[in-house]
Amino acid sequence: MIDQLPEGKSIGWMQAPPQWIFTHTVRFVGVVRIVIQDGEGFILIKKGKPLVYYFKHGRIELRGNAALDYFNSHPIIEFNLCKYTPEEFSQALKICNVDEIIPESTGRQDQIAPVVPQEKGEEKTVEVQPGIKQPEQEPNPEQPEKPEPLTEEMVREKTLADDTERPLVPQPAVLEDPDIKIIGQIKKLNGIVAISVFDDDRNILLMGDVEIEPLLKVARTMLATANKITPHLDWGSFVHMTLQIPEGNVIVAPYHENHLCILTTRTINIGHIRRILRDLQQDRTQNILL
Amino acid sequence: MLKQILNKFLILNDVQAAIVIQENGEIIQSMKSGIMIKEELQKVMATIMLDSKKTAAQFGNASLSMVFVEFSDHFLILGPVMEEFYLVVIAKNTANIGQITYEMKKNQDAIVSLL
Numbered sequence: 001m002i003d004q005l006p007e008g009k010s011i012g013w014m015q016a017p018p019q020w021i022f023t024h025t026v027r028f029v030g031v032v033r034i035v036i037q038d039g040e041g042f043i044l045i046k047k048g049k050p051l052v053y054y055f056k057h058g059r060i061e062l063r064g065n066a067a068l069d070y071f072n073s074h075p076i077i078e079f080n081l082c083k084y085t086p087e088e089f090s091q092a093l094k095i096c097n098v099d100e101i102i103p104e105s106t107g108r109q110d111q112i113a114p115v116v117p118q119e120k121g122e123e124k125t126v127e128v129q130p131g132i133k134q135p136e137q138e139p140n141p142e143q144p145e146k147p148e149p150l151t152e153e154m155v156r157e158k159t160l161a162d163d164t165e166r167p168l169v170p171q172p173a174v175l176e177d178p179d180i181k182i183i184g185q186i187k188k189l190n191g192i193v194a195i196s197v198f199d200d201d202r203n204i205l206l207m208g209d210v211e212i213e214p215l216l217k218v219a220r221t222m223l224a225t226a227n228k229i230t231p232h233l234d235w236g237s238f239v240h241m242t243l244q245i246p247e248g249n250v251i252v253a254p255y256h257e258n259h260l261c262i263l264t265t266r267t268i269n270i271g272h273i274r275r276i277l278r279d280l281q282q283d284r285t286q287n288i289l290l
Numbered sequence: 291m292l293k294q295i296l297n298k299f300l301i302l303n304d305v306q307a308a309i310v311i312q313e314n315g316e317i318i319q320s321m322k323s324g325i326m327i328k329e330e331l332q333k334v335m336a337t338i339m340l341d342s343k344k345t346a347a348q349f350g351n352a353s354l355s356m357v358f359v360e361f362s363d364h365f366l367i368l369g370p371v372m373e374e375f376y377l378v379v380i381a382k383n384t385a386n387i388g389q390i391t392y393e394m395k396k397n398q399d400a401i402v403s404l405l
Contacts, residue, residue: 221345221348222341225338225342226359232334235361236363236364239361243357244354244357245349271388274387
């Protein structure tokens with residue numbers, strides 16, 4: 001099914017908690033392509049409303065809340081936001097066999113279908129999507145707590161799961177659409193390896209293929225240095241700190257109430273990055289003044 | 291002689307100070323224009339040197355090539371010259387950073403020979 005979906009326009013690959021997707025797609029129409037280990041899946045979204053959850057790993061196929069639970073069982077997932085035109089979206093709905101009238105509820109209030117044995121091969125399809133014509137079924141309780149390997153046992157367990165009591169981990173809505181666009185644009189610049197938005201507690205958004213924790217450790221150390229020296233200098237507000245090592249550059253900079261960490265190659269045009277960071281800070285100052 | 295080399299930085303547009311400094315904050319030589327190098331600034335430079343060296347070491351013991359700290363009015367570039375000696379350039383944010391880093395690389399050997 002994934003391969004049949006329209007490509008859409010990629011906004012960029014990111015790493016974030018699954019709940020981030022739901023809190024940051026209010027104006028988004030398209031597909032969120034998700035990769036977890038060797039499996040891949042997607043969430044079809046129309047203006048913040050998830051319409052279809054799907055994940056496939058080998059011969060195991062999860063749909064609806066089984067797929068959602070699997071996504072939620074990972075603290076961080078890697079995904080690509082791909083915008084759809086109205087035509088592409090209609091085509092995606094048809095491919096996913098979604099009714100034209102979409103229920104107002106999100107996928108969390110979905111109906112759950114029993115295991116539907118597939119006629120061809122041994123694939124198992126577990127749950128239905130809102131709006132998809134499927135037989136009715138019984139709800140069961142289940143709460144994912146930690147990342148789970150996707151096994152056939154898990155698929156069977158999920159058929160016993162109740163999703164009426166599925167709690168959502170509240171995630172603060174910290175980034176708006178324009179922010180994601182800005183971060184995506186910076187990531188696309190030549191020489192940018194990764195870019196992260198982080199706060200004092202956690203990584204909020206990561207674009208790029210890096211291990212986030214070691215990078216954040218370095219970024220926080222740099223930030224601590226900047227915080228130590230700033231009160232002793234009468235040089236205006238802190239714009240950025242760049243650490244250059246033979247492998248490349250690590251840049252930390254304030255970004256709204258959060259911070260940016262940018263990992264670049266050695267060959268990057270620092271002047272370009274510097275201009276961007278200064279512009280970002282000027283925008284921030286103007287917003288504060290307004 | 292070291293002063294002559296440091297003066298090459300000072301003649302660049304909007305550069306306010308060029309300093310050869312030790313990790314402990316002791317200034318070996320400096321050339322400045324329109325800026326006072328007070329004890330507080332020395333402590334700031336020492337903090338940047340020591341913290342950045344430690345931070346770079348988190349990258350699989352990588353050596354520190356350069357540190358660039360920018361504020362809305364001024365920036366500071368710090369590069370290791372040899373062992374615990376560093377070259378620090380302080381400039382207004384209108385200065386040409388490319389020119390400064392070029393001069394830092396170009397004059398590194400000459401500075402080392404004088405330390």
